[in-house]
Amino acid sequence: MPKNFKVINIHPTKKLKGTKSKLLENKKIVVGVTSSIAAIETPKLMRELIRHGAEVYCIITEETKKIIGKDALTFGCGNEVMEEITGNIEHVALYDECDAMIIYPATANIISKIALNIADNIVNTTAMMFLEKKPLFIVPAMHENMLNAIKEHIEKLKSKENVYFISPKMEEEKAKVASIEDVVGFVIEKIGNKMDKKVLILNGGTAEFIDKVRVISNLSSGKTGVALAEAFCREGFDVEVINALGLTPPYYIKTHKVLTAEEMLNKALEIGKDADIIISCAAISDYKPESTSDKKISSENEELTIKLKRNPKVLEELRKEFKDKIIIGFKAEYGIEEEELIKKAKDRMKKYGLDMIIANDLSKHYFGDDYNEVIAISKDNTIKKIKGKKSEIAKEIVSMVKKLIIPRRCQ
Missing domain, CATH: 3.40.50.10300 (CoaB-like)
Incomplete structure:
Protein backbone atom coordinates (compact mmCIF):
# COMPACT_ATOMS: atom_id res chain seq x y z
CA MET A 1 0.00 0.00 0.00
CA PRO A 2 1.41 3.45 -0.92
CA LYS A 3 2.71 5.45 2.03
CA ASN A 4 0.19 8.29 1.69
CA PHE A 5 -2.80 6.11 0.73
CA LYS A 6 -6.00 7.00 2.62
CA VAL A 7 -8.78 4.48 3.25
CA ILE A 8 -12.15 5.76 2.00
CA ASN A 9 -14.77 5.00 4.64
CA ILE A 10 -17.64 6.75 2.90
CA HIS A 11 -18.32 5.99 -0.75
CA PRO A 12 -18.12 9.15 -2.94
CA THR A 13 -21.62 8.36 -4.22
CA LYS A 14 -22.97 9.58 -0.88
CA LYS A 15 -21.99 13.12 -1.87
CA LEU A 16 -24.70 12.96 -4.54
CA LYS A 17 -27.49 12.43 -2.03
CA GLY A 18 -30.18 15.08 -2.30
CA THR A 19 -28.33 17.23 -4.82
CA LYS A 20 -31.50 17.55 -6.95
CA SER A 21 -34.30 17.27 -4.42
CA LYS A 22 -35.50 15.75 -1.16
CA LEU A 23 -38.36 13.95 -2.89
CA LEU A 24 -36.92 10.54 -1.96
CA GLU A 25 -35.17 11.56 1.25
CA ASN A 26 -35.18 8.78 3.88
CA LYS A 27 -36.46 6.31 1.27
CA LYS A 28 -34.58 3.04 0.85
CA ILE A 29 -34.87 1.32 -2.52
CA VAL A 30 -33.52 -2.02 -3.71
CA VAL A 31 -32.73 -2.28 -7.42
CA GLY A 32 -32.77 -5.76 -8.95
CA VAL A 33 -30.72 -6.14 -12.12
CA THR A 34 -31.19 -8.94 -14.65
CA SER A 35 -29.33 -10.02 -17.77
CA SER A 36 -30.52 -7.60 -20.43
CA ILE A 37 -28.00 -5.44 -22.26
CA ALA A 38 -29.93 -2.50 -20.79
CA ALA A 39 -28.25 -3.37 -17.47
CA ILE A 40 -25.43 -1.05 -18.51
CA GLU A 41 -27.83 1.85 -17.74
CA THR A 42 -28.50 0.72 -14.17
CA PRO A 43 -25.65 2.65 -12.48
CA LYS A 44 -27.11 5.85 -13.95
CA LEU A 45 -30.56 4.96 -12.64
CA MET A 46 -29.27 4.32 -9.13
CA ARG A 47 -27.31 7.56 -9.06
CA GLU A 48 -30.38 9.51 -10.15
CA LEU A 49 -32.40 7.97 -7.31
CA ILE A 50 -29.63 9.04 -4.92
CA ARG A 51 -29.71 12.61 -6.28
CA HIS A 52 -33.28 12.79 -5.01
CA GLY A 53 -32.26 11.60 -1.54
CA ALA A 54 -32.72 7.81 -1.69
CA GLU A 55 -30.46 5.15 -0.18
CA VAL A 56 -30.02 2.47 -2.85
CA TYR A 57 -29.10 -1.20 -2.62
CA CYS A 58 -28.39 -3.47 -5.57
CA ILE A 59 -29.00 -7.18 -6.16
CA ILE A 60 -28.17 -9.11 -9.33
CA THR A 61 -28.66 -12.49 -10.93
CA GLU A 62 -25.61 -14.63 -11.74
CA GLU A 63 -26.16 -14.07 -15.47
CA THR A 64 -26.13 -10.30 -15.04
CA LYS A 65 -22.36 -10.38 -14.45
CA LYS A 66 -21.92 -11.33 -18.12
CA ILE A 67 -23.41 -7.95 -19.03
CA ILE A 68 -22.07 -5.62 -16.34
CA GLY A 69 -19.47 -5.99 -13.59
CA LYS A 70 -20.21 -5.69 -9.89
CA ASP A 71 -17.74 -2.82 -9.57
CA ALA A 72 -19.79 -0.71 -11.98
CA LEU A 73 -22.93 -1.38 -9.95
CA THR A 74 -21.15 -0.62 -6.67
CA PHE A 75 -20.06 2.65 -8.28
CA GLY A 76 -23.73 3.33 -9.05
CA CYS A 77 -25.27 2.65 -5.64
CA GLY A 78 -22.40 3.13 -3.20
CA ASN A 79 -23.23 -0.11 -1.36
CA GLU A 80 -22.06 -3.70 -1.63
CA VAL A 81 -23.77 -5.54 -4.48
CA MET A 82 -25.49 -8.79 -3.48
CA GLU A 83 -25.71 -11.74 -5.89
CA GLU A 84 -26.94 -14.62 -3.72
CA ILE A 85 -28.90 -15.39 -0.59
CA THR A 86 -26.72 -16.43 2.33
CA GLY A 87 -27.22 -17.03 6.03
CA ASN A 88 -27.83 -13.29 6.30
CA ILE A 89 -31.21 -13.90 4.57
CA GLU A 90 -30.70 -10.88 2.35
CA HIS A 91 -34.19 -11.07 0.78
CA VAL A 92 -35.86 -10.69 4.18
CA ALA A 93 -33.50 -7.95 5.34
CA LEU A 94 -34.06 -5.98 2.14
CA TYR A 95 -37.83 -6.29 2.48
CA ASP A 96 -37.71 -5.17 6.11
CA GLU A 97 -35.42 -2.21 5.39
CA CYS A 98 -36.55 -0.94 1.99
CA ASP A 99 -39.61 1.05 0.97
CA ALA A 100 -39.74 -0.24 -2.61
CA MET A 101 -38.10 -2.50 -5.17
CA ILE A 102 -37.28 -1.71 -8.80
CA ILE A 103 -36.37 -4.43 -11.31
CA TYR A 104 -34.35 -2.60 -13.97
CA PRO A 105 -34.06 -4.04 -16.52
CA ALA A 106 -36.58 -6.87 -16.22
CA THR A 107 -36.14 -9.74 -18.67
CA ALA A 108 -38.89 -12.07 -19.92
CA ASN A 109 -37.37 -14.76 -17.72
CA ILE A 110 -37.56 -12.82 -14.45
CA ILE A 111 -41.07 -11.47 -15.15
CA SER A 112 -42.38 -14.95 -15.93
CA LYS A 113 -40.79 -16.48 -12.82
CA ILE A 114 -42.29 -13.83 -10.55
CA ALA A 115 -45.72 -14.32 -12.14
CA LEU A 116 -45.41 -18.10 -11.57
CA ASN A 117 -44.17 -17.65 -7.97
CA ILE A 118 -40.77 -19.13 -8.74
CA ALA A 119 -37.99 -18.03 -6.38
CA ASP A 120 -34.64 -19.44 -7.53
CA ASN A 121 -32.32 -16.42 -7.36
CA ILE A 122 -31.89 -13.35 -5.16
CA VAL A 123 -33.84 -11.05 -7.51
CA ASN A 124 -37.05 -13.03 -7.90
CA THR A 125 -36.89 -14.25 -4.29
CA THR A 126 -36.71 -10.67 -3.05
CA ALA A 127 -39.49 -9.72 -5.47
CA MET A 128 -41.68 -12.44 -3.92
CA MET A 129 -41.19 -10.73 -0.55
CA PHE A 130 -42.37 -7.39 -1.94
CA LEU A 131 -45.22 -8.78 -4.07
CA GLU A 132 -48.52 -7.18 -2.99
CA LYS A 133 -46.90 -5.91 0.22
CA LYS A 134 -44.73 -2.96 -0.84
CA PRO A 135 -44.32 -1.13 -4.17
CA LEU A 136 -42.65 -3.28 -6.85
CA PHE A 137 -41.67 -1.44 -10.04
CA ILE A 138 -40.96 -3.64 -13.08
CA VAL A 139 -39.18 -2.09 -16.07
CA PRO A 140 -39.14 -4.54 -19.02
CA ALA A 141 -36.44 -4.75 -21.70
CA MET A 142 -36.47 -7.47 -24.37
CA HIS A 143 -37.32 -8.25 -27.99
CA GLU A 144 -40.86 -7.38 -29.05
CA ASN A 145 -41.64 -11.06 -29.75
CA MET A 146 -40.69 -12.00 -26.19
CA LEU A 147 -42.78 -9.18 -24.76
CA ASN A 148 -45.79 -10.46 -26.71
CA ALA A 149 -45.08 -14.01 -25.55
CA ILE A 150 -45.28 -13.11 -21.85
CA LYS A 151 -48.31 -10.81 -22.03
CA GLU A 152 -50.30 -13.21 -19.88
CA HIS A 153 -47.67 -13.03 -17.12
CA ILE A 154 -47.52 -9.24 -17.35
CA GLU A 155 -51.30 -8.89 -17.08
CA LYS A 156 -51.34 -11.22 -14.10
CA LEU A 157 -48.76 -9.11 -12.27
CA LYS A 158 -50.45 -5.84 -13.25
CA SER A 159 -53.61 -7.04 -11.52
CA LYS A 160 -51.81 -7.31 -8.19
CA GLU A 161 -51.72 -4.51 -5.65
CA ASN A 162 -48.57 -2.36 -5.49
CA VAL A 163 -47.13 -3.80 -8.72
CA TYR A 164 -46.29 -1.19 -11.37
CA PHE A 165 -45.05 -1.79 -14.92
CA ILE A 166 -43.18 1.08 -16.54
CA SER A 167 -43.77 0.70 -20.25
CA PRO A 168 -40.81 0.18 -22.59
CA LYS A 169 -40.12 2.21 -25.73
CA MET A 170 -40.96 0.23 -28.84
CA GLU A 171 -38.21 0.72 -31.44
CA GLU A 172 -36.63 -1.51 -34.10
CA GLU A 173 -38.80 -4.50 -33.04
CA LYS A 174 -37.46 -4.16 -29.52
CA ALA A 175 -39.06 -3.25 -26.22
CA LYS A 176 -36.29 -0.91 -25.07
CA VAL A 177 -36.02 -0.08 -21.39
CA ALA A 178 -37.83 3.09 -20.29
CA SER A 179 -35.69 6.18 -19.80
CA ILE A 180 -34.14 6.87 -16.42
CA GLU A 181 -36.18 10.08 -16.18
CA ASP A 182 -39.43 8.17 -16.80
CA VAL A 183 -38.56 5.57 -14.18
CA VAL A 184 -37.41 7.97 -11.47
CA GLY A 185 -40.30 10.33 -12.17
CA PHE A 186 -42.80 7.48 -11.79
CA VAL A 187 -41.16 6.25 -8.58
CA ILE A 188 -41.30 9.79 -7.15
CA GLU A 189 -44.98 10.02 -8.12
CA LYS A 190 -45.80 6.80 -6.25
CA ILE A 191 -43.58 6.90 -3.15
CA GLY A 192 -42.11 10.42 -3.10
CA ASN A 193 -42.29 12.61 -0.02
CA LYS A 194 -45.04 15.18 0.39
CA MET A 195 -43.33 18.49 1.10
CA ASP A 196 -44.49 20.98 3.72
CA LYS A 197 -44.34 24.25 1.78
CA GLU A 290 -57.52 44.02 -29.84
CA SER A 291 -58.79 41.51 -32.37
CA THR A 292 -57.38 38.24 -33.64
CA SER A 293 -57.94 36.80 -37.09
CA ASP A 294 -59.48 33.34 -37.15
CA LYS A 295 -57.32 32.46 -40.15
CA LYS A 296 -53.83 33.26 -41.44
CA ILE A 297 -53.55 36.87 -42.54
CA SER A 298 -52.24 37.10 -46.09
CA SER A 299 -48.58 38.02 -46.41
CA GLU A 300 -49.41 39.88 -49.64
CA ASN A 301 -50.67 42.88 -47.68
CA GLU A 302 -48.44 45.91 -48.11
CA GLU A 303 -49.14 47.11 -44.58
CA LEU A 304 -50.62 45.61 -41.46
Missing part, protein backbone atom coordinates in the same frame (compact mmCIF):
# COMPACT_ATOMS: atom_id res chain seq x y z
CA LYS A 198 -45.54 24.67 -1.80
CA VAL A 199 -44.02 27.12 -4.27
CA LEU A 200 -45.70 28.11 -7.53
CA ILE A 201 -43.42 29.66 -10.15
CA LEU A 202 -44.63 31.50 -13.26
CA ASN A 203 -41.94 31.19 -15.92
CA GLY A 204 -41.04 31.86 -19.54
CA GLY A 205 -42.28 34.33 -22.13
CA THR A 206 -45.96 34.51 -23.02
CA ALA A 207 -47.24 35.05 -26.57
CA GLU A 208 -50.33 36.81 -27.96
CA PHE A 209 -51.97 35.70 -31.20
CA ILE A 210 -52.22 38.02 -34.20
CA ASP A 211 -53.78 35.28 -36.30
CA LYS A 212 -53.81 31.49 -36.21
CA VAL A 213 -50.04 31.21 -36.87
CA ARG A 214 -48.44 34.52 -35.85
CA VAL A 215 -47.83 35.84 -32.35
CA ILE A 216 -46.38 38.81 -30.47
CA SER A 217 -43.88 37.55 -27.91
CA ASN A 218 -40.53 38.30 -26.26
CA LEU A 219 -37.10 36.71 -25.88
CA SER A 220 -37.40 35.36 -22.33
CA SER A 221 -35.36 32.15 -22.03
CA GLY A 222 -37.05 30.76 -18.92
CA LYS A 223 -33.64 29.98 -17.38
CA THR A 224 -34.24 32.00 -14.22
CA GLY A 225 -37.51 30.25 -13.41
CA VAL A 226 -36.01 26.82 -13.99
CA ALA A 227 -33.02 27.69 -11.78
CA LEU A 228 -35.42 28.83 -9.04
CA ALA A 229 -37.53 25.68 -9.36
CA GLU A 230 -34.43 23.49 -9.02
CA ALA A 231 -33.13 25.52 -6.07
CA PHE A 232 -36.43 25.29 -4.17
CA CYS A 233 -36.55 21.52 -4.84
CA ARG A 234 -33.10 21.07 -3.33
CA GLU A 235 -34.32 22.87 -0.20
CA GLY A 236 -37.26 20.51 0.23
CA PHE A 237 -40.12 22.61 -1.16
CA ASP A 238 -43.01 21.23 -3.19
CA VAL A 239 -42.59 23.03 -6.52
CA GLU A 240 -44.96 23.53 -9.44
CA VAL A 241 -44.27 25.64 -12.51
CA ILE A 242 -46.56 27.32 -14.99
CA ASN A 243 -44.39 27.49 -18.08
CA ALA A 244 -44.87 29.53 -21.25
CA LEU A 245 -42.21 29.72 -24.00
CA GLY A 246 -38.61 28.98 -23.07
CA LEU A 247 -36.68 26.37 -21.15
CA THR A 248 -38.77 23.57 -19.64
CA PRO A 249 -38.21 22.50 -16.01
CA PRO A 250 -36.74 19.03 -15.33
CA TYR A 251 -38.94 15.94 -15.27
CA TYR A 252 -39.33 15.76 -11.50
CA ILE A 253 -40.99 19.19 -11.26
CA LYS A 254 -44.71 19.29 -12.06
CA THR A 255 -45.17 21.68 -14.96
CA HIS A 256 -48.26 23.19 -16.61
CA LYS A 257 -47.90 24.47 -20.17
CA VAL A 258 -49.54 27.75 -21.19
CA LEU A 259 -48.99 30.28 -23.95
CA THR A 260 -50.88 33.54 -23.48
CA ALA A 261 -50.93 35.95 -20.54
CA GLU A 262 -54.60 35.13 -19.94
CA GLU A 263 -53.82 31.41 -19.76
CA MET A 264 -50.95 32.15 -17.38
CA LEU A 265 -53.21 34.18 -15.09
CA ASN A 266 -56.08 31.69 -15.11
CA LYS A 267 -53.79 28.76 -14.32
CA ALA A 268 -52.08 30.75 -11.55
CA LEU A 269 -55.44 31.59 -9.96
CA GLU A 270 -56.38 27.91 -10.14
CA ILE A 271 -53.18 26.38 -8.77
CA GLY A 272 -52.26 29.28 -6.51
CA LYS A 273 -55.03 28.32 -4.07
CA ASP A 274 -52.82 25.53 -2.75
CA ALA A 275 -49.51 27.43 -2.84
CA ASP A 276 -47.79 29.11 0.10
CA ILE A 277 -45.46 31.16 -2.10
CA ILE A 278 -46.07 32.49 -5.62
CA ILE A 279 -43.15 33.77 -7.68
CA SER A 280 -43.72 35.47 -11.01
CA CYS A 281 -40.50 35.66 -13.00
CA ALA A 282 -42.29 35.18 -16.32
CA ALA A 283 -42.05 37.80 -19.05
CA ILE A 284 -45.80 38.31 -19.34
CA SER A 285 -47.15 40.28 -22.28
CA ASP A 286 -48.44 43.72 -21.24
CA TYR A 287 -50.49 44.04 -24.44
CA LYS A 288 -52.40 41.81 -26.83
CA PRO A 289 -54.07 42.48 -30.21
CA THR A 305 -51.81 47.73 -38.58
CA ILE A 306 -52.36 45.98 -35.25
CA LYS A 307 -54.20 47.78 -32.49
CA LEU A 308 -53.20 46.61 -29.02
CA LYS A 309 -55.02 46.61 -25.70
CA ARG A 310 -53.75 46.03 -22.18
CA ASN A 311 -53.62 42.62 -20.57
CA PRO A 312 -54.58 42.36 -16.89
CA LYS A 313 -51.60 42.72 -14.55
CA VAL A 314 -50.98 39.21 -13.26
CA LEU A 315 -49.35 40.31 -9.99
CA GLU A 316 -52.22 42.67 -9.27
CA GLU A 317 -54.82 39.97 -9.85
CA LEU A 318 -52.92 37.44 -7.76
CA ARG A 319 -52.68 39.82 -4.80
CA LYS A 320 -56.41 40.61 -5.04
CA GLU A 321 -57.21 36.89 -4.92
CA PHE A 322 -54.55 35.76 -2.43
CA LYS A 323 -54.25 38.40 0.26
CA ASP A 324 -52.26 36.31 2.76
CA LYS A 325 -49.80 34.45 0.52
CA ILE A 326 -46.17 35.36 -0.03
CA ILE A 327 -45.99 36.82 -3.53
CA ILE A 328 -42.71 37.72 -5.22
CA GLY A 329 -42.34 39.63 -8.48
CA PHE A 330 -39.60 40.56 -10.93
CA LYS A 331 -38.92 43.95 -12.50
CA ALA A 332 -36.81 44.22 -15.65
CA GLU A 333 -35.65 47.56 -17.06
CA TYR A 334 -33.14 48.52 -19.74
CA GLY A 335 -30.19 50.89 -19.46
CA ILE A 336 -31.14 52.85 -16.35
CA GLU A 337 -29.18 53.93 -13.28
CA GLU A 338 -29.17 51.65 -10.26
CA GLU A 339 -30.90 54.23 -8.06
CA GLU A 340 -33.75 54.56 -10.54
CA LEU A 341 -34.00 50.77 -10.91
CA ILE A 342 -34.39 50.39 -7.14
CA LYS A 343 -37.02 53.15 -7.05
CA LYS A 344 -39.06 51.56 -9.84
CA ALA A 345 -38.82 48.15 -8.15
CA LYS A 346 -39.98 49.57 -4.80
CA ASP A 347 -42.87 51.37 -6.49
CA ARG A 348 -44.03 48.11 -8.08
CA MET A 349 -43.61 46.21 -4.81
CA LYS A 350 -45.79 48.76 -2.99
CA LYS A 351 -48.38 48.99 -5.79
CA TYR A 352 -49.02 45.23 -5.89
CA GLY A 353 -48.42 44.49 -2.20
CA LEU A 354 -45.46 42.20 -2.89
CA ASP A 355 -43.33 40.58 -0.20
CA MET A 356 -40.20 40.76 -2.36
CA ILE A 357 -39.15 41.97 -5.77
CA ILE A 358 -36.13 41.09 -7.91
CA ALA A 359 -34.93 43.86 -10.24
CA ASN A 360 -32.42 43.72 -13.06
CA ASP A 361 -31.09 45.82 -15.93
CA LEU A 362 -31.34 43.93 -19.22
CA SER A 363 -28.60 46.09 -20.77
CA LYS A 364 -26.07 44.22 -18.59
CA HIS A 365 -27.27 40.66 -19.16
CA TYR A 366 -29.94 40.15 -21.80
CA PHE A 367 -32.47 37.35 -22.10
CA GLY A 368 -30.85 33.93 -22.45
CA ASP A 369 -27.59 34.73 -20.65
CA ASP A 370 -26.50 32.19 -18.05
CA TYR A 371 -25.29 35.03 -15.83
CA ASN A 372 -27.16 37.95 -14.32
CA GLU A 373 -26.94 40.85 -11.88
CA VAL A 374 -30.03 41.45 -9.77
CA ILE A 375 -31.13 43.53 -6.81
CA ALA A 376 -33.42 41.69 -4.39
CA ILE A 377 -35.60 43.92 -2.24
CA SER A 378 -37.77 42.69 0.63
CA LYS A 379 -40.74 44.57 2.05
CA ASP A 380 -38.72 45.25 5.23
CA ASN A 381 -36.42 47.32 2.95
CA THR A 382 -33.63 44.75 2.92
CA ILE A 383 -31.70 45.32 -0.32
CA LYS A 384 -29.27 42.71 -1.57
CA LYS A 385 -27.21 42.85 -4.76
CA ILE A 386 -26.54 39.42 -6.25
CA LYS A 387 -24.47 38.58 -9.31
CA GLY A 388 -23.19 35.39 -10.93
CA LYS A 389 -24.68 32.33 -12.58
CA LYS A 390 -28.46 32.20 -12.54
CA SER A 391 -28.24 28.99 -10.51
CA GLU A 392 -26.20 30.85 -7.85
CA ILE A 393 -28.60 33.77 -7.85
CA ALA A 394 -31.53 31.38 -7.44
CA LYS A 395 -29.87 29.84 -4.39
CA GLU A 396 -29.52 33.28 -2.77
CA ILE A 397 -33.13 34.15 -3.54
CA VAL A 398 -34.32 30.90 -1.92
CA SER A 399 -32.37 31.81 1.23
CA MET A 400 -34.09 35.19 1.35
CA VAL A 401 -37.52 33.65 0.77
CA LYS A 402 -36.98 31.20 3.63
CA LYS A 403 -36.47 34.18 5.95
CA LEU A 404 -39.83 35.56 4.84
CA ILE A 405 -41.56 32.34 5.90
CA ILE A 406 -40.32 32.35 9.51
CA PRO A 407 -42.16 35.53 10.65
CA ARG A 408 -45.40 34.24 9.12
CA ARG A 409 -45.16 31.04 11.15
CA CYS A 410 -44.97 33.19 14.28
CA GLN A 411 -48.09 35.25 13.49
